[in-house]
Amino acid sequence: MSRLDESKSLVIEARAARMKETQALLSAEEKDALIRRYHPDFRKEAYRPIRLGPNQGEQTVHELANLLEGESPVAAEAISLSPQHQVDLLIIGGGGAGATAALTAKAAGAKVLLATKLRLGDSNTVMAEGGMQVAVSAEDSPVRHFLDSLRGGYMKNDPALLKTLVEEGPEVAKWLMDLGVLFDREEDGNLSIRGGGGSSKPRLLRCKDYTGLELMRVLKDCVLNEQIELLEFSPIVELLTDGAGSCTGAILKNLDNNQYIVVQAKSVLLATGGIGRLHIQGFPTSNHYGATADGLPIAYRAGAKLTLQDTFQYHPTGAVYPEPMAGILVTEAIRSVGAQLVNVKGERFINEMETRDAVASAVIRECAEGRGVETPAGRRGVWLDMPMVDLVNGEGTLAHRFPNMLRQFSRYQIDIQKEPVLVYPTLHYQNGGIQINVDGESTVPNLFVAGEASGGIHGRNRLMGNSLLDIIVYGRRAGRAASKRATEISFGSTTLRHLDLFHDAQKKAGVVPQTVSPMLFPDYAKKNE
Amino acid sequence: MSYSDPQSPLVRIEVDGAAHPVPEGITVIQAMWKIGRPMIHGVGCLGGVCGACPITYRLPDQLTSKTALACQTAVRDGMAITFIPSDSSKKAIALIPAAPPNQKTLFQYYPETRRCTACRACSSVCPQEIDVMGGVRAAINGDLSNVAEKFTSCVMCGLCAAVCEVQIRPHRVGMYARRLTGAFYPKEATRLLQRIEEVRSGKYESAWNQLLSADDAALSKYCSSEEAAQKLAS
Ligand SMILES: Cc1cc2nc3c(=O)[nH]c(=O)nc-3n(C[C@H](O)[C@H](O)[C@H](O)COP(=O)(O)OP(=O)(O)OC[C@H]3O[C@@H](n4cnc5c(N)ncnc54)[C@H](O)[C@@H]3O)c2cc1C
Ligand code: SF4
Ligand code: SF4
Ligand code: FES
Numbered sequence: 001m002s003r004l005d006e007s008k009s010l011v012i013e014a015r016a017a018r019m020k021e022t023q024a025l026l027s028a029e030e031k032d033a034l035i036r037r038y039h040p041d042f043r044k045e046a047y048r049p050i051r052l053g054p055n056q057g058e059q060t061v062h063e064l065a066n067l068l069e070g071e072s073p074v075a076a077e078a079i080s081l082s083p084q085h086q087v088d089l090l091i092i093g094g095g096g097a098g099a100t101a102a103l104t105a106k107a108a109g110a111k112v113l114l115a116t117k118l119r120l121g122d123s124n125t126v127m128a129e130g131g132m133q134v135a136v137s138a139e140d141s142p143v144r145h146f147l148d149s150l151r152g153g154y155m156k157n158d159p160a161l162l163k164t165l166v167e168e169g170p171e172v173a174k175w176l177m178d179l180g181v182l183f184d185r186e187e188d189g190n191l192s193i194r195g196g197g198g199s200s201k202p203r204l205l206r207c208k209d210y211t212g213l214e215l216m217r218v219l220k221d222c223v224l225n226e227q228i229e230l231l232e233f234s235p236i237v238e239l240l241t242d243g244a245g246s247c248t249g250a251i252l253k254n255l256d257n258n259q260y261i262v263v264q265a266k267s268v269l270l271a272t273g274g275i276g277r278l279h280i281q282g283f284p285t286s287n288h289y290g291a292t293a294d295g296l297p298i299a300y301r302a303g304a305k306l307t308l309q310d311t312f313q314y315h316p317t318g319a320v321y322p323e324p325m326a327g328i329l330v331t332e333a334i335r336s337v338g339a340q341l342v343n344v345k346g347e348r349f350i351n352e353m354e355t356r357d358a359v360a361s362a363v364i365r366e367c368a369e370g371r372g373v374e375t376p377a378g379r380r381g382v383w384l385d386m387p388m389v390d391l392v393n394g395e396g397t398l399a400h401r402f403p404n405m406l407r408q409f410s411r412y413q414i415d416i417q418k419e420p421v422l423v424y425p426t427l428h429y430q431n432g433g434i435q436i437n438v439d440g441e442s443t444v445p446n447l448f449v450a451g452e453a454s455g456g457i458h459g460r461n462r463l464m465g466n467s468l469l470d471i472i473v474y475g476r477r478a479g480r481a482a483s484k485r486a487t488e489i490s491f492g493s494t495t496l497r498h499l500d501l502f503h504d505a506q507k508k509a510g511v512v513p514q515t516v517s518p519m520l521f522p523d524y525a526k527k528n529e
Numbered sequence: 530m531s532y533s534d535p536q537s538p539l540v541r542i543e544v545d546g547a548a549h550p551v552p553e554g555i556t557v558i559q560a561m562w563k564i565g566r567p568m569i570h571g572v573g574c575l576g577g578v579c580g581a582c583p584i585t586y587r588l589p590d591q592l593t594s595k596t597a598l599a600c601q602t603a604v605r606d607g608m609a610i611t612f613i614p615s616d617s618s619k620k621a622i623a624l625i626p627a628a629p630p631n632q633k634t635l636f637q638y639y640p641e642t643r644r645c646t647a648c649r650a651c652s653s654v655c656p657q658e659i660d661v662m663g664g665v666r667a668a669i670n671g672d673l674s675n676v677a678e679k680f681t682s683c684v685m686c687g688l689c690a691a692v693c694e695v696q697i698r699p700h701r702v703g704m705y706a707r708r709l710t711g712a713f714y715p716k717e718a719t720r721l722l723q724r725i726e727e728v729r730s731g732k733y734e735s736a737w738n739q740l741l742s743a744d745d746a747a748l749s750k751y752c753s754s755e756e757a758a759q760k761l762a763s
Contacts, residue, residue, distance in 0.1 A: 028753075118569070118572070118573055118581070119573065119579075119581060119615065121573075121579060122573035122574060122579050122581055123574075123579075126573075126574055126578050126579050127574050127576045127578055127579075134721075135724065136718075136720050136721045136724055137720060138720065141733065142724075142728065142733055143733055143736045143737075143740070146740065147751060147752050150748065150752055151752040151753075155745060155748060155749055155752065159740070159741055159748070160741070163737060163740075163741065167728055167733070167737075170721055170724040170725045170728060171725055171728070173721060174721060174722075174725060177711060177712070177714070177718070178625075178712060179625070179708070179711075179712070180625060180707065180708025180709065180710070180711035180712040181711050182677060182681075182707055182710060182711040182714075183711075185714065185716070185718070188716065188719075189714070189715075189716025189717050189718055189719065190718050190719060190720045190721070191718050191720070191721055207681070208681060208682075210578070210681060210682060212578070213578045213682075213684070214681075217683075217685060217704060217707075218707075218708060218711075221620075221704055221708065224620055224622075225622050225623070225624060227622070233569065233570075255569050256569075286576070288573060288574045288575060288576070288579070289568070289572050289573060289574070289575050322554070322603075323554050323555065324554065324555055324556040324559065324601075324603050328576055329576070377554075403681075403682060404577075404578070404682065407577075407657070407658070407682075408577055408601065411601055411602070412603065521567065521569075523567075524559075524562040525561070525562045525565050525566055525567040525568070526565075526567070
C-alpha cells in the first residue's frame with residue numbers, strides 16, 4: 001500500500017473518534033503567532049518596495065511590483081488616437097461587477113459599451129461556489145455583519161465602504177431575486193442561510209454550490225436582453241487621459257486580429273477582477289484564465305492610488321490531487337457543515353471555522369513540519385474529510401448541497417461521499433486593489449472601479465461571501481455614479497500624456513521595466529510547462 | 530506553474546488530426562499548452578462552469594465520439610480531440626413579464642420547444658449530465674419549476690442546442706424558466722423584506738453614528754466584544 005493510501009486508511013479509521021472530539025478556537029495571540037509564522041503574506045523575501053508612482057516606497061509582492069513598474073504595450077507604437085467608439089460609459093470586464101454596472105448604467109440612461117477579455121461571463125464570478133453574505137435573519141443585523149467583517153479584515157477595512165456594503169446587502173439581494181436569481185429557499189419562502197468562517201451568525205445566501213454560476217448566468221442574460229453594446233475578446237491595454245489627469249477613454253486590443261481599438265468615453269469603469277493567475281510565490285490558483293490583475297498596472301500608470309496591495313487570500317482548501325484538479329477550489333461551505341481537516345496521521349489540527357488566513361496557515365504548517373501527505377506528482381497537502389458531512393447531516397447531504405463538487409471529483413473516479421480528498425492553500429483573492437470612494441471612483445477623476453480590482457472594503461482578509469456582495473453593491477453604485485458623471489461632462493481630449501509622466505518617473509527612479517503590462521494571459525504555452 | 534509529474538509516462542493524443550506526445554494525467558486544456566498552443570477561444574474558467582471549452586473526443590477502442598469539457602477531462606492514450614466553438618444559438622430577448630407566467634409566456638419566445646421528438650440527443654451530449662430532454666418535456670407540460678430545477682447546473686455550453694434535430698434551444702428554455710421561477714417565486718422571503726424595511730426606516734442609524742465616529746481603539750473594542758456586537762445589533 002502506498003503512503004498515500006496508508007494515510008487515507010488512518011483518516012477513515014480515526015473518523016469515529018474525531019466525530020466526538022471538539023477543536024477549540026485559537027486565542028487572539030495563538031492566531032496571530034500562527035499567521036505571522038506561516039501565512040505567505042508574511043514571507044519577507046516575497047516582497048519588495050514599489051519604486052515609483054502613487055504608492056512609491058510601499059511593499060508588494062515581486063510579481064505585482066514588476067507589473068506596476070512595467071511598460072505599456074502601446075508606448076513604443078505610433079498609434080492613432082482618433083476614436084472608433086464614442087460612448088458615455090466604457091465598462092471594462094465582463095464578470096459580475098462589470099455586468100451589474102452595465103445594467104445599472106443602462107437603466108440610468110447612459111450609452112454603455114462593455115468590453116471584456118474573453119467572453120462575457122468568463123470570470124471569477126462564474127466560479128463562486130459558497131455564497132453571498134447578507135444579514136437577513138432575525139438574530140443578525142447589518143451592524144453585526146459590519147463588525148464580523150471588520151474583525152476578519154484586521155480593522156483595516158475602510159469603514160465607510162464597509163458600512164455601505166453591509167447596509168445595501170438586503171436591497172441588492174432583492175434586486176437579484178427580482179431579476180430571477182434562484183437562491184435556495186426554506187419551506188416558508190425565506191432565504192436559506194448558512195454559516196461561514198469568521199461570521200458570528202449564518203448569513204450566506206446560495207444556490208447549491210453554483211452561486212456564482214447562477215448569478216453570472218442571470219446577469220449575462222440581462223445584459224444580452226438589454227442589448228448593451230458588447231466587445232468580447234477585446235481586453236484593455238491602456239487608458240486615455242486628457243493631459244490634466246482625468247480619464248477620457250481606453251485602448252483595447254482585438255485578440256483575433258491584434259488591432260487596437262480606441263474608445264473615447266466620458267467615464268470609464270474598470271471591473272477587471274483578480275490576480276490569481278500571477279501565481280504569486282508559486283502558488284496554484286482557483287482563479288479563471290484571465291485573472292492577471294490587468295486593471296492594476298493600467299490604473300497605476302494613469303495615477304490611481306492602490307490600497308492594501310500587499311495582502312492576498314490563500315484559500316485553505318484547493319485540491320492537490322488528482323493532478324488535473326490542482327488549485328481548484330473546494331468550497332469553505334463544506335467545512336461549515338462538518339468536513340474536517342486532518343493531517344497524515346489522521347489527526348485534526350485546527351478548528352475548521354477559523355478565518356481563512358488562519359486555516360491556510362495551519363495547513364501550511366502541517367506540511368512544512370512533515371505532517372502532510374505527498375501526491376505522486378510531488379505536491380503536498382492535508383486531508384479534507386468530506387464523508388463526515390453525510391455522517392453529521394444525514395446521507396445524501398453532499399450530493400444534494402454540493403452537486404458540483406461531487407461531479408468534479410467523480411470525473412476522476414473519486415467519490416467524495418466515501419473518501420477524503422487532499423487539499424493545500426490556493427491563491428484565491430486579491431484583498432486590496434485600486435482605492436475607491438463609496439461611489440466607486442478612484443483617485444483619477446472619471447475613472448471608476450468595482451469588484452475585485454478595487455481595494456479597501458475587505459481590509460487585510462475578506463470573509464467568505466463578502467465578495468459576491470461587493471461586486472453587486474459596488475457594481476451598482478459605480479455604474480450609477482459613472483453614468484451620472486457622464487451626463488454632467490462632455491468628452492475630453494484623448495492623449496497618452498500620463499505615459500510620458502510615467503516614463504519620467506521611471507527615469508527618475510532608475511527603473512528599467514522588466515516586463516510589458518498588462519499581462520493579459522499567463523504564459524503557460526510559451527513556457528511549455 | 531507545473532502541473533505534471535516530470536516522471537509521468539507520455540500518452541499520444543491527436544488534435545485536429547495532428548499527433549502529439551503529452552504527459553499522462555493532465556487535462557486536455559493543459560495538453561494544449563504543453564503542445565505550445567496559447568488558448569484564447571475555447572477556454573474560460575478552467576473550473577468546469579463557464580462552458581467555453583466543449584470538445585468531442587474519440588478513444589481508439591470506440592466507434593462513436595463523446596462530448597466533454599476540455600478543462601475537466603484528462604488526456605488518454607490515443608484520444609482524438611476536436612474543439613467545438615462556443616454556443617452560437619440565438620437567444621430570444623425574453624424579458625420578465627409583469628404578470629406571473631403561464632405556458633404561453635415561454636412558447637412566445639421559444640415556440641419550437643413543442644416540436645420535441647424525444648430523440649434524447651440533447652441529454653446524451655450534455656457534459657453536465659443534465660436530463661435535458663426531461664427538462665424540455667417539463668417545459669412543454671408547463672411545469673416551470675421542474676424545468677428550473679433540472680437546469681440548475683447548466684453551463685450554457687450550447688451543445689444540446691447544436692445537436693437538436695428540430696432546432697430547440699433547451700438551455701435557453703431552461704434559463705428563461707429559471708428566471709421566471711425565481712422572479713415569481715410562490716412564497717415571499719418575508720425576513721428579507723423586513724430587513725430592507727428596517728434599514729430604510731433608519732433603525733441602525735444610531736449604531737452607525739456610534740461606530741463611524743469611533744476611533745480605531747474604540748472600534749477594535751467593539752469588535753473584540755461579542756456583547757457589544759449584540760447590543761449594537763438589537
Ligand atoms: C473559485 C472561486 C470561488 C469563489 N467563491 C466565492 C464565494 O463563494 N463567495 C464570494 O463572495 N466570493 C467568492 N469568490 C470570489 C468572487 O467570485 C470574486 O472575487 C468576484 O466574483 C469578482 O468579481 P469581479 O466582477 O470583480 O471579477 P471577475 O468576475 O473575475 O470578472 C473580471 C472580468 O474582467 C475581465 N478582464 C480581465 N482583464 C481584462 C482586461 N485587460 N480587459 C478587459 N477585460 C478584462 C475578465 O475576463 C472578467 O470577465 C470566489 C472566487 C473564485 C475564483
Ligand atoms: S443543458 Fe445544454 S447548454 Fe446546458 S450544460 Fe447541458 S448541453 Fe450544455
Ligand atoms: S435533441 Fe431536441 S428533439 Fe431531441 S430530445 Fe432533445 S430537445 Fe427533444
Ligand atoms: S474553461 Fe470553463 S468550463 Fe472549461
